[in-house]
Amino acid sequence: MHPDHPDDHGPNGKHAGHDHENDHDHGHDHGHQHSGTPPHVVDHALPHDPDNHSELEVLASAGSARERRQMFEELQRKAREDYIRQSGPIARALRDVKHKVAILSGKGGVGKTTLTVNLGATLHAMGYSVVIFDADVHGPSVPKMLGARGRTGVKPLHDYDSEEERAQSHAPSGGGSCPASQSQGHSHGHSHQDEGESPEPNLDHHSFLFEPVMTEHGVSVISVASIWPNEETPVLWKGPHKMRAIRQFLSAAHWGEVDFLLVDLPPGTGDEVQTIMTAIPGLDGMLVITTPQGVSRMVCSKAVSCARELEAPILGLVENMGLLCCPHCGGGIRPFGQGKGERLARMMDVPFWGSIPFGSDVGAACDQGIPAVIDDPDGPVADAFRDIAHRLLVAIGEEQSVTSESR
Amino acid sequence: MAMQPLDLPEVELRSGWDPLDSDVERACRIGLAALNLIHQTLRQLIEPQELGPALCRLDAGEALGDSWDRLGELPDGMATISLLQLVDSLAFDADYQLARYGLTSLSEDHKELLQTLRHIGVRV
Numbered sequence: 001m002h003p004d005h006p007d008d009h010g011p012n013g014k015h016a017g018h019d020h021e022n023d024h025d026h027g028h029d030h031g032h033q034h035s036g037t038p039p040h041v042v043d044h045a046l047p048h049d050p051d052n053h054s055e056l057e058v059l060a061s062a063g064s065a066r067e068r069r070q071m072f073e074e075l076q077r078k079a080r081e082d083y084i085r086q087s088g089p090i091a092r093a094l095r096d097v098k099h100k101v102a103i104l105s106g107k108g109g110v111g112k113t114t115l116t117v118n119l120g121a122t123l124h125a126m127g128y129s130v131v132i133f134d135a136d137v138h139g140p141s142v143p144k145m146l147g148a149r150g151r152t153g154v155k156p157l158h159d160y161d162s163e164e165e166r167a168q169s170h171a172p173s174g175g176g177s178c179p180a181s182q183s184q185g186h187s188h189g190h191s192h193q194d195e196g197e198s199p200e201p202n203l204d205h206h207s208f209l210f211e212p213v214m215t216e217h218g219v220s221v222i223s224v225a226s227i228w229p230n231e232e233t234p235v236l237w238k239g240p241h242k243m244r245a246i247r248q249f250l251s252a253a254h255w256g257e258v259d260f261l262l263v264d265l266p267p268g269t270g271d272e273v274q275t276i277m278t279a280i281p282g283l284d285g286m287l288v289i290t291t292p293q294g295v296s297r298m299v300c301s302k303a304v305s306c307a308r309e310l311e312a313p314i315l316g317l318v319e320n321m322g323l324l325c326c327p328h329c330g331g332g333i334r335p336f337g338q339g340k341g342e343r344l345a346r347m348m349d350v351p352f353w354g355s356i357p358f359g360s361d362v363g364a365a366c367d368q369g370i371p372a373v374i375d376d377p378d379g380p381v382a383d384a385f386r387d388i389a390h391r392l393l394v395a396i397g398e399e400q401s402v403t404s405e406s407r
Numbered sequence: 408m409a410m411q412p413l414d415l416p417e418v419e420l421r422s423g424w425d426p427l428d429s430d431v432e433r434a435c436r437i438g439l440a441a442l443n444l445i446h447q448t449l450r451q452l453i454e455p456q457e458l459g460p461a462l463c464r465l466d467a468g469e470a471l472g473d474s475w476d477r478l479g480e481l482p483d484g485m486a487t488i489s490l491l492q493l494v495d496s497l498a499f500d501a502d503y504q505l506a507r508y509g510l511t512s513l514s515e516d517h518k519e520l521l522q523t524l525r526h527i528g529v530r531v
Contacts, residue, residue, distance in 0.1 A: 077506060080506075081506075089499075151479060153475075154471065154472055154475040154476075155472070156469070156472035156473060157472070206468055206495075206499065207466070207468040207469045207472055208468055208469070208471060208472030208475070227488060227492070228485055228488070230485070233485055236489075237489075237519075238515060238519070239508075239512065239515045240504050240508050240512045240515055240516065241493055241496070241497075241515065241516060241519060243504070244496035244497060244499070244500045244503075244504060245492065245496055247496075247499075247500055247503070248492075248495070248496040248499055248500065251499070252499075
């Protein structure tokens with residue numbers, strides 16, 4: 001236990017936060033009761049986290065015992081969340097995913113899913129394996145745009161035959177999958193079997209895994225929506241249930257060994273987006289998309305600020321619908337003026353990754369479940385996506401530099 | 408030693424409802440037990456940190472995995488899937504939810520569970 005432990009409620013911090021005299025918010029208070037567990041996680045995490053040192057110094061010099069206790073609880077909560085983020089079930093589920101990129105937009109309808117789907121198809125055409133997670137609970141459209149038919153499959157863990165397959169499915173070893181069943185009711189699921197040797201909690205839970213649906217374009221997809229047999233069925237999840245579903249999908253999907261996980265985020269900067277940004281360990285970064293309209297740019301800048309606040313790296317900004325391709329003469333017009341996306345990128349100090357032209361054939365192809373880059377691989381849209389893909393590969397270190405050909 | 412699954416309550420149907428499909432009945436029994444656990448947690452009759460492990464013992468995930476395909480074909484399948492998914496996700500993430508959103512967030516789950524069970528036809 002850390003020597004600065006400030007209270008006398010026992011070393012695990014389990015009840016450290018329950019100050020009945022000042023308890024005006026039961027929920028908050030109970031949250032803090034949870035925040036202190038499992039204790040060895042805190043012990044393990046605090047000394048190794050360089051960010052915590054300054055906080056510990058502040059903690060040591062904090063005024064009253066109550067203030068110190070509150071600060072300690074907050075540190076415990078952060079340490080536990082960080083530890084679970086780095087070593088918990090989501091981290092384990094994604095351990096064989098080489099790169100994780102999320103696509104963000106402040107506003108709906110600006111082409112986030114179009115970017116995700118076409119970028120995925122472009123990367124696949126370049127030889128990379130890609131899986132897309134459609135996290136837009138209320139407006140999922142990735143399966144439709146990729147022509148994915150059928151419902152997300154579910155496979156009970158006992159159906160994973162070989163040891164290798166079990167390992168790939170990030171299943172816990174030794175039978176029972178529920179933390180409670182492994183630890184005789186210990187409240188936080190860490191296994192006692194290796195006590196004294198390994199400080200890692202066993203937070204595995206799932207007894208089944210979601211299987212991605214492979215599309216004919218070579219990109220596989222898991223959509224929160226495709227658990228329903230009928231695609232017209234709305235998802236009515238609200239509040240915490242929605243967040244849990246996203247985290248459950250992230251941790252209970254059989255992502256396998258892939259080069260790219262592209263996450264199609266819901267629009268806005270709400271809880272879902274924040275949940276994903278904070279839940280995915282080793283997120284390479286966010287790709288932000290906007291259109292040149294003033295309102296979209298305004299909301300986009302909020303999204304960029306949100307990502308920064310949550311310390312999610314922003315890889316680049318893409319402008320959509322800046323250039324309209326005339327289906328008759330082939331010429332291009334810029335209905336919203338020139339260079340708006342680029343100016344926004346400069347203003348926000350984000351790399352500008354280019355503008356995706358818009359044509360009537362793009363929407364038609366999407367409706368048919370064919371990514372525009374496959375429908376017209378030699379067209380200007382496909383060119384723009386190849387450029388974006390190259391920039392992405394450079395940004396994450398897969399390629400040395402953007403070639404002149406791709407510019 | 409593994410913990411035994413919890414005993415599940417009997418399901419009583421609202422008048423006029425046909426007997427439930429066995430998968431739906433199993434899900435409803437799990438849902439009722441979860442409802443009870445959440446209710447007790449909200450009333451502070453059980454410790455919040457005991458909720459997750461207790462929900463785990465209901466084996467909602469196993470029920471979901473076992474009956475996934477069949478539930479997809481049933482008229483009430485979607486509500487049943489939603490019910491099991493709710494319980495399983497809460498079993499998985501109760502700690503996180505309570506830490507982040509507090510105890511009161513469980514009342515949303517309680518309400519949703521109640522509505523779903525009633526929608527399926529269970530007398531609650």
